[in-house]
Amino acid sequence: MSGKVRGLRVPAVAAVVALLLLPFTGRPAGAVEAARGPVVTLSAAQAGAGGSVTVRGSGWRSHTLLMLLVCGRATPARGVVGGTNSCANGDGRAVTTDAQGAFSRKLPVAEPPVPCPCVVHVATVTGARAEADAVLQVAGHPVAPLPAERSGGRLAVLSDTRLTGSSGLLTWFGAPPGRTLVFTVGNTGSGAIEDPVFQVGSAHGVFAPQWDDRQWHGTLAPGRKAEVRLPVELSAGAHGDYTVSLKYDGRVLAEQPWGVERPWGVTLFWILLCLVVPAALFRIGMAVVDRLRPRRPGGPRRTGPSTLPRPALRLPRLPRSRTEEPHPTNPTLPWFAPDAVPGDAAGRLSAPHTDSPTSPTTPTTKGPT
Missing domain, CATH: 2.60.40.230 (Neocarzinostatin-like)
Structure with missing residues (x-):
């Protein structure tokens, strides 16, 4: 009976060991x-x-x-x-x-x-x-020993880097965006480090970063740490995804992504410029055409392209009386007419007055004979 129990225990133990080792052996x-x-x-x-x-x-x-x-x-x-x-x-x-x-x-x-x-x-x-x-x-390429490592201090980044600050109103119109790169470094070497010079680079997309020297003023003793703030500035009108890198002594210490918003003020400026300039050119052209256009004699004089002729106000004409005689358009005074008869107000020529019985204007009377 005991032999059967021992025979059953061995496969059971093997199965348990296999189950325990399965997660490790089954990893890809x-x-x-x-x-x-x-x-x-x-x-x-x-x-x-x-x-x-x-x-x-x-x-x-x-x-x-x-x-x-x-x-x-x-x-x-x-x-x-x-x-x-x-x-x-x-x-x-x-x-x-x-x-x-x-x-x-x-x-x-x-x-x-x-x-x-x-x-x-x-x-x-x-x-x-x-x-x-x-x-x-x-x-075939020459071989030379590596330069000896310096036994002085050695900087290491002890915390995550971050970008602080915000963009102003001028950045919205295309001014260079700027931030401050903040990080904590520690001296893990055996000597002090005085006024270290860092290199800060900014890269857009897959392009290589452009490095600028940034010096931090201070002394870092062995085993000590300090917070470092370095200014970062991009070119005017920059927008998109950028990567800010930190380098010291030929080694890249940290990288920090930076998403820069598009300067929408520049876009708004170009839209307004495309609307205002054509309108101004149109007004100038209309003014030139108005100056060079020939004028009709006696017509109204315009002072500008926006001056329009005023409509004449005409009153309705009243009906003329039948007994009213029309006024002469060009009246002539009687004493200026060469042969005018006195008393003729119209200045028309007429024959001298006679008592002829045939005159239609003089009535004839007959007396007793």
């Missing part, structure tokens, strides 16, 4: 690689200038744009000393990861502007920063 490979971080491998560890190598990666974020560069004066432990200025930027390639965070891209081998040791440097273009390096020996 992509999730395990993502937990380890981004990884880069090369098809060949050595290649000459003019050749090419196939770069494969895994553990990256899905659907992320990456940049592949051959960089000198770099190691996977220290990274790229001097930033992208030590890379062959003209022969770089871009690639987008798939849904599992993997990629494969052929990269031409070019000689970097600085001596080796060399690596293939892969870094994200947008979003949260992530990078990885793979050692590559460029045949």
